Amino acid sequence: MLDLIKIRRHLHSTPEIGLQEHETQKYLLEIINSVIADKAFAELKTWRTGILVMLHGSQATKTIGWRTDIDGLPVEEQTGLPFASKNGRMHACGHDIHMTTALGLLEKLSETQPRENLLFLFQPAEENEAGGKLMYDENAFGDWIPDEFYGLHVRPELKVGDIATNTHTLFAGTCEVELTFKGKGGHAAFPHEADDALVAAAYFVTQVQTIVSRNVDPLGSAVVTFGKMEAGTTNNIIAETAFLHGTIRTLTQEMNTLTQKRLTEIAQGIAQSFGMELDLKLKQGGYLPVENNPQLASELMTFFENEPAVNLIDIEPAMTGEDFGYLLSKIPGVMFWLGVDSSAPLHSNKMTPSETVLDFAVENIAKFLEMKAKR
Ligand SMILES: CC(=O)N[C@@H](CCC[C@H](N)C(=O)O)C(=O)O
Numbered sequence: 001m002l003d004l005i006k007i008r009r010h011l012h013s014t015p016e017i018g019l020q021e022h023e024t025q026k027y028l029l030e031i032i033n034s035v036i037a038d039k040a041f042a043e044l045k046t047w048r049t050g051i052l053v054m055l056h057g058s059q060a061t062k063t064i065g066w067r068t069d070i071d072g073l074p075v076e077e078q079t080g081l082p083f084a085s086k087n088g089r090m091h092a093c094g095h096d097i098h099m100t101t102a103l104g105l106l107e108k109l110s111e112t113q114p115r116e117n118l119l120f121l122f123q124p125a126e127e128n129e130a131g132g133k134l135m136y137d138e139n140a141f142g143d144w145i146p147d148e149f150y151g152l153h154v155r156p157e158l159k160v161g162d163i164a165t166n167t168h169t170l171f172a173g174t175c176e177v178e179l180t181f182k183g184k185g186g187h188a189a190f191p192h193e194a195d196d197a198l199v200a201a202a203y204f205v206t207q208v209q210t211i212v213s214r215n216v217d218p219l220g221s222a223v224v225t226f227g228k229m230e231a232g233t234t235n236n237i238i239a240e241t242a243f244l245h246g247t248i249r250t251l252t253q254e255m256n257t258l259t260q261k262r263l264t265e266i267a268q269g270i271a272q273s274f275g276m277e278l279d280l281k282l283k284q285g286g287y288l289p290v291e292n293n294p295q296l297a298s299e300l301m302t303f304f305e306n307e308p309a310v311n312l313i314d315i316e317p318a319m320t321g322e323d324f325g326y327l328l329s330k331i332p333g334v335m336f337w338l339g340v341d342s343s344a345p346l347h348s349n350k351m352t353p354s355e356t357v358l359d360f361a362v363e364n365i366a367k368f369l370e371m372k373a374k375r
Pocket of ligand 1: 161320
């Protein structure tokens with residue numbers, strides 16, 4: 001039987017960034033191969049750093065998919081745990097828990113051959129390059145495309161035992177924004193001979209706040225956050241360029257399109273009024289809103305509601321993003337939050353999920369997938 005705590009700690013101590021998860025893939029493959037070694041009904045294929053494992057059903061009429069993501073974040077871990085990552089990257093979004101749960105599910109569900117096909121997707125690059133979209137668009141699934149797709153994300157504020165989802169939108173659609181104002185540098189004493197990119201960026205950051213307050217329907221939802229701004233070199237030199245890196249989050253794709261349009265207009269207007277060049281990149285990729293399929297979500301919620309160990313919560317959408325949104329735009333399915341009881345939030349360098357969630361998750365999600373694959 002797999003030692004889930006040992007596996008989780010190994011994965012936790014060796015995180016890798018999206019599409020560079022080579023060691024992670026190697027380690028996952030070792031475990032997956034040990035689990036399916038004597039199962040004639042199991043088959044495996046890889047795509048770059050991703051892995052697909054198919055348990056072929058005995059009387060398959062459909063394919064049920066389970067998805068996990070495998071990448072880490074560029075975060076210096078500060079948990080002080082004995083198995084903390086020391087490589088400048090961290091599983092600060094819980095993907096170590098996601099992967100370990102998927103391995104536990106694979107072990108449990110491959111004990112006997114399911115009736116329906118069961119596909120396990122270990123997907124790279126959830127955080128940056130929308131690996132799910134890449135795999136789908138590059139036909140990594142081939143004829144293993146699931147008919148229904150399920151997946152989870154850990155949620156620090158919820159307790160172990162909590163499973164939270166809804167029958168509509170669970171996560172926002174996001175759009176990454178990269179923007180550079182290119183002006184003309186100069187001496188601080190001669191501003192009239194320069195075009196100050198830092199001042200333009202300051203106006204932009206202020207004006208862009210009006211998208212949420214003036215353009216978004218007050219009954220709708222949008223977030224425009226710039227988390228990074230770089231301009232200038234020292235106090236007495238006028239900045240030639242200013243770089244801003246941000247993200248848009250909205251609960252509908254229409255709102256995302258509107259927000260992207262207004263942001264573009266504001267950036268262009270400011271560049272023009274300050275007489276400088278603008279380089280603007282909007283990167284939405286696969287980060288579409290995560291839309292649960294109403295019927296499948298309702299079935300999943302009823303199932304977990306009737307499981308004594310599970311506290312099922314009907315939850316409001318969150319403004320986090322997930323490239324599972326892209327896969328769910330192609331394949332009906334459900335994503336849910338799994339409570340992991342950490343006092344530090346997602347993406348924090350102190351995020352510490354409770355490992356007791358592993359047994360809970362494998363036990364209860366396996367029951368749901370067994371019901372779907374009709375043993
Ligand atoms: C669950 C979670 O935290 N997801 C990330 C997804 C990032 C999407 C993309 N890189 C962007 O920033 O738009 C999140 O930040 O919500």
